[in-house]
Amino acid sequence: MLRFGEAPTSKTLRAALARWPQLVCDPWLAWHEPTRRAERVVQAAPDALVEALLARLDESGEHRERTSATGGASRWHAMWTAAERATRDALAGSERDAFSEPAVARALTAAIGDGSLLWLSSSLPIRAVETFVGPRAADVVVLANRGANGIDGVVSAAAGAALARGRRLYLLIGELALLHDLGGLLAARRLGLEPTIVCVNNAGGGIFEFLPVAASAPRPLYEEFIATPHDPDFAALAQLAGLELREPAGSDELARALDEPGLVVVHCDRRVTRNAWSALRERAVAAARAALGL
Ligand SMILES: Cc1ncc(C[n+]2csc(CCOP(=O)(O)OP(=O)(O)O)c2C)c(N)n1
Known part of the structure; x- marks a missing residue:
């Protein structure tokens, strides 16, 4: 789980996020991490970090393989959309x-x-x-x-x-x-x-x-x-x-x-x-x- 910014105010979302280890991107090393789920806090500009991570994924080829099997959308995204529709x-x-x-x-x-x-x-x-x-x-x-x-x-x-x-x-x-x-x-x-x-x-x-x-x-x-x-x-x-x-x-x-x-x-x-x-x-x-x- 990659998190950009402060821990969310929403208690429901915080409780859900607390189940996964996280990498927190914090440009100023100033945000609080009350859930203590962050395995790593990276001090970086968000766009620079995302570009660097995408370049790594491209190098490994893993990203392309995974998304081409589902026509671009990830399986996770499809599950999310189905759950959202059913809930609605x-x-x-x-x-x-x-x-x-x-x-x-x-x-x-x-x-x-x-x-x-x-x-x-x-x-x-x-x-x-x-x-x-x-x-x-x-x-x-x-x-x-x-x-x-x-x-x-x-x-x-x-x-x-x-x-x-x-x-x-x-x-x-x-x-x-x-x-x-x-x-x-x-x-x-x-x-x-x-x-x-x-x-x-x-x-x-x-x-x-x-x-x-x-x-x-x-x-x-x-x-x-x-x-x-x-x-x-x-x-x-x-x-x-x-x-x-x-x-x-x-x-x-x-x-x-x-x-x-x-x-x-x-x-x-x-x-x-x-x-x-x-x-x-x-x-x-x-x-x-x-x-x-x-
Ligand atoms: C200034 C202040 N006093 C007391 C509280 C404690 N408190 C939290 S919610 C709440 C009740 C709020 O009642 P109401 O505005 O009728 O909304 P409801 O909970 O029914 O949605 C109280 C007293 C608080 N959050 N802030």
């Missing part, structure tokens, strides 16, 4: 399932068009998009603060990015992160932005449902000290932001609610999300395995 097919239509973070993430990413900027908050929004949304050809910039920030300043960061890029802003955020940055709503309003803020209200931090504490702590204590539901007054928040409040009741209403600027609040049950998440993941993994004959 397995998830098709799940944006219309009962509200859960994966369904909302899919519905939102399908709805946004060219020239938009999608900002993903911690913690479930970024994970849901990473896990359940495939690539699209649309001109959409997707940004997040993962790895740099917590759930603070998310609205402000999203507003600043949309302003700097001159793009229409969509923000996918949980209600706790939204409450954390009410000042960001005011700032966005003052700057004249007209965002579509999709707030998934799952009555607390949904991420904790995925941690061992959800099963081990007594439920009332878990709710009070870990999940921390707040029951915000969304009408007041929308008024503060100068946005229309929309609270869709199902996937058709959600799709319509995403057309215009506004505060779109989707009420979800944390445990429905937890179950939907595992079920969809299992379905996708089974489809990929079948496509690969595993």
Whole structure:
């Protein structure tokens, strides 16, 4: 495994990469290597290293032999494409399932068009998009603060990015992160932005449902000290932001609610999300395995 650049922020990708020994190309010998999987860190300009490696492969003739047997594409690439297609097919239509973070993430990413900027908050929004949304050809910039920030300043960061890029802003955020940055709503309003803020209200931090504490702590204590539901007054928040409040009741209403600027609040049950998440993941993994004959 040849890696160029920092270890990726994505936990899923980091966990996958950790299974293989790696050669890391780091032009400044400054990047961290927290996985300790790098057998070698090479200080080199990436293009120079790639050219040198390709020249070696050409010399050995091995590269040509391998790719000519499959008409240019490697076997690995064919497997990847087959798994990707099977996974995508397995998830098709799940944006219309009962509200859960994966369904909302899919519905939102399908709805946004060219020239938009999608900002993903911690913690479930970024994970849901990473896990359940495939690539699209649309001109959409997707940004997040993962790895740099917590759930603070998310609205402000999203507003600043949309302003700097001159793009229409969509923000996918949980209600706790939204409450954390009410000042960001005011700032966005003052700057004249007209965002579509999709707030998934799952009555607390949904991420904790995925941690061992959800099963081990007594439920009332878990709710009070870990999940921390707040029951915000969304009408007041929308008024503060100068946005229309929309609270869709199902996937058709959600799709319509995403057309215009506004505060779109989707009420979800944390445990429905937890179950939907595992079920969809299992379905996708089974489809990929079948496509690969595993
Ligand atoms: C400033 C800050 N405080 C606390 C945390 C710990 N934390 C991580 S995720 C989370 C819950 C976030 O809840 P919400 O915004 O509703 O999103 P969800 O997890 O439901 O997607 C908390 C409190 C943090 N990351 N950053």
